[in-house]
Amino acid sequence: MSTILAFPVALPLVGAAFVALTDDWTPKAVKEFPAMLIAAATVAFSTVILVRSERTTLVHWFGGWHPRHGLALGVGFVAEPLGAGMAVLAGALVTASLVYSWRYMEEAPRLYRVLMLVFLAGMSGFALSGDIFNMFVWFELMGVAAYALAGYSIERLGPIQGALNFAITNTVAALFLLFGTALLYGHTGALNLAQIGRSLAGHHAGGVVIVAFTLLVAGLLVKSAVVPFHFWLADAYAVSPVPVCAVFAGAMSEVGLFGIARWYWTVFSGPLDPHAHAVRDVLLAMGLVTALVSAVMAFLQRHLKRLLAYTVISHVGIALCGIALLDSKALAGAANLVISNGFATAGLFFACGVLLREFRTVDELLLHGRGRALPFLGVVVALAAVALVGVPYIGSFLGHSTLDEGATEHGLRWLPPLLMLATGISAGAVLRAAARIFLGWGPREDSLLTPEPPDEVPETQASRPVMVAVTAVVVLIGIGLGFAPGLEDRSEHASDRFRDRQAYVERTLDGKVRRYGPPAPVVLHRAKPSSIAYGIGALLIAIATAALGLYRRRVPATARRAGARLLDPAVAGLKTVHSGVVGDYVMWITVGTALVGGVWALTLHGP
Numbered sequence: 001m002s003t004i005l006a007f008p009v010a011l012p013l014v015g016a017a018f019v020a021l022t023d024d025w026t027p028k029a030v031k032e033f034p035a036m037l038i039a040a041a042t043v044a045f046s047t048v049i050l051v052r053s054e055r056t057t058l059v060h061w062f063g064g065w066h067p068r069h070g071l072a073l074g075v076g077f078v079a080e081p082l083g084a085g086m087a088v089l090a091g092a093l094v095t096a097s098l099v100y101s102w103r104y105m106e107e108a109p110r111l112y113r114v115l116m117l118v119f120l121a122g123m124s125g126f127a128l129s130g131d132i133f134n135m136f137v138w139f140e141l142m143g144v145a146a147y148a149l150a151g152y153s154i155e156r157l158g159p160i161q162g163a164l165n166f167a168i169t170n171t172v173a174a175l176f177l178l179f180g181t182a183l184l185y186g187h188t189g190a191l192n193l194a195q196i197g198r199s200l201a202g203h204h205a206g207g208v209v210i211v212a213f214t215l216l217v218a219g220l221l222v223k224s225a226v227v228p229f230h231f232w233l234a235d236a237y238a239v240s241p242v243p244v245c246a247v248f249a250g251a252m253s254e255v256g257l258f259g260i261a262r263w264y265w266t267v268f269s270g271p272l273d274p275h276a277h278a279v280r281d282v283l284l285a286m287g288l289v290t291a292l293v294s295a296v297m298a299f300l301q302r303h304l305k306r307l308l309a310y311t312v313i314s315h316v317g318i319a320l321c322g323i324a325l326l327d328s329k330a331l332a333g334a335a336n337l338v339i340s341n342g343f344a345t346a347g348l349f350f351a352c353g354v355l356l357r358e359f360r361t362v363d364e365l366l367l368h369g370r371g372r373a374l375p376f377l378g379v380v381v382a383l384a385a386v387a388l389v390g391v392p393y394i395g396s397f398l399g400h401s402t403l404d405e406g407a408t409e410h411g412l413r414w415l416p417p418l419l420m421l422a423t424g425i426s427a428g429a430v431l432r433a434a435a436r437i438f439l440g441w442g443p444r445e446d447s448l449l450t451p452e453p454p455d456e457v458p459e460t461q462a463s464r465p466v467m468v469a470v471t472a473v474v475v476l477i478g479i480g481l482g483f484a485p486g487l488e489d490r491s492e493h494a495s496d497r498f499r500d501r502q503a504y505v506e507r508t509l510d511g512k513v514r515r516y517g518p519p520a521p522v523v524l525h526r527a528k529p530s531s532i533a534y535g536i537g538a539l540l541i542a543i544a545t546a547a548l549g550l551y552r553r554r555v556p557a558t559a560r561r562a563g564a565r566l567l568d569p570a571v572a573g574l575k576t577v578h579s580g581v582v583g584d585y586v587m588w589i590t591v592g593t594a595l596v597g598g599v600w601a602l603t604l605h606g607p
Helices: 002-025 033-053 081-100 109-128 132-150 157-188 193-200 207-224 231-239 242-299 304-324 328-359 375-389 397-409 415-439 464-483 487-498 501-510 529-554 557-577 582-603
Strands: 058-061 076-079
Touching: 002 033, 002 058, 002 076, 002 109, 033 058, 033 076, 033 081, 033 109, 076 081, 076 109, 076 501, 081 109, 081 242, 081 328, 081 464, 081 487, 109 132, 109 242, 132 157, 132 242, 157 193, 157 207, 157 231, 157 582, 193 242, 193 501, 207 242, 207 582, 231 242, 231 304, 231 582, 242 304, 242 328, 242 415, 242 487, 242 501, 242 557, 242 582, 304 328, 304 397, 304 415, 328 375, 328 397, 328 464, 328 487, 375 415, 375 464, 375 529, 397 415, 397 464, 397 487, 397 529, 415 529
Parallel strands: none
Antiparallel strands: 058 076
């Protein structure tokens, strides 16, 4: 029965070929259905894998090439709850995007559907693969499909430029992954994750291991868009079709975070655990800077897709903080954040698509008050913003609560308030845009917000009821995850297993099957008062941020001038750094990798 692990990859790949071959003679009325059904079937298989993996880790060796004497001879897929959950998330968002895209693409719709299925196969393969080189292959497949999807509207300059920035920076990331993989293969003679982890365990981290770790992590930090590797993301999101943005925002960056966690605990935790504090400090600092800087950048945007892009980056930074703590509870919090925020941000991008269809723009200022004609959509957008805040028992609250508790247990009591600040600012930017668009609050002009070239055109004349319905369903899923009974205990149990390198190695290489107990009893998450306070605090910060963005001209002139003297240089610096020049982006990737590698070379080497 282990063959089922191949289906989340094989099905969309075969389906993509089927759609490409049969589209010409498929009746127009049903052309959209094959891709939708294939994506939905992929979700179904991934869900079955998720349920089965809760009781035992699943392993499938392609071609029957099982390990011999602890040596991996073939290519295998390994499924445990976090990896299978990542595949479910990717499949669910691709399915939602394909349904949303009903009659959406007017140009080359067949190509769009094929690319979405290939993209899904790449994400699923990366989440399930037990081989580092094959993870690189799936990374590249995912990337090639993503570049084409980002530049889908090739008749316009903006999408071409955004897709090129995306492709060039992520090609640098792919080279980092390839070089890191080559170093590990030369050092251990293995490509299987479990075999590499077993080979490195019990040894000190030498120079080759540190360089390989740096290159591999840097490559995935680019894909995850962590500061200072993040510059490409807003450019790509701003020009991509809305359904593509929804999948990018909800799953693509998160796949990179999953890879960092997988490689650390399965491959590098043996030699690096004695210096885990150095790994934690670097990743925690990068996550925190990412969360705060990107939240501010979101506040400075008037282009809704750019605003949401920086919101995504900020949430990636928060999730990276959870991974950086190297703790099961914090990892569970990061996983829950990825899921709930993935659905909420996807819903917000879908809402952008409705606005673009109706009003031919996604400029917040140009949309001033025009959203009054769409009151239901306004309610959905407001609910999505609240889900991002993490109001108690709504949306991302479970993830924030679990992560905050993990940080407190590590003695990092200063971390939750800073993450609360980042969450509040980014959600406040969304609330400001919603209030201006759907309520007509605030001025029609705002010099603080970054102007955007007028390159946005309607992408579709698709059915508005379908688009709004998909938007509402996706947002409701994101909201409901905040009070899903039993999710906290199950995610912590899954995180414990994810971090158990020995169990992973024995199951993969030795065939030793461990049976785990039934899922935890279904109980509602019992949050600590401090977590509830942080959720309420984040909501208050979001409301204050939105109010400041809309009505700061009513602030006394003396206070405004003092604030301008303090903040204007920083704001100008942030806008200058985000230049839109791909050469600058590559320079930041190079500098960031060198700095991270230098710090780890000084702190990870030796006993």
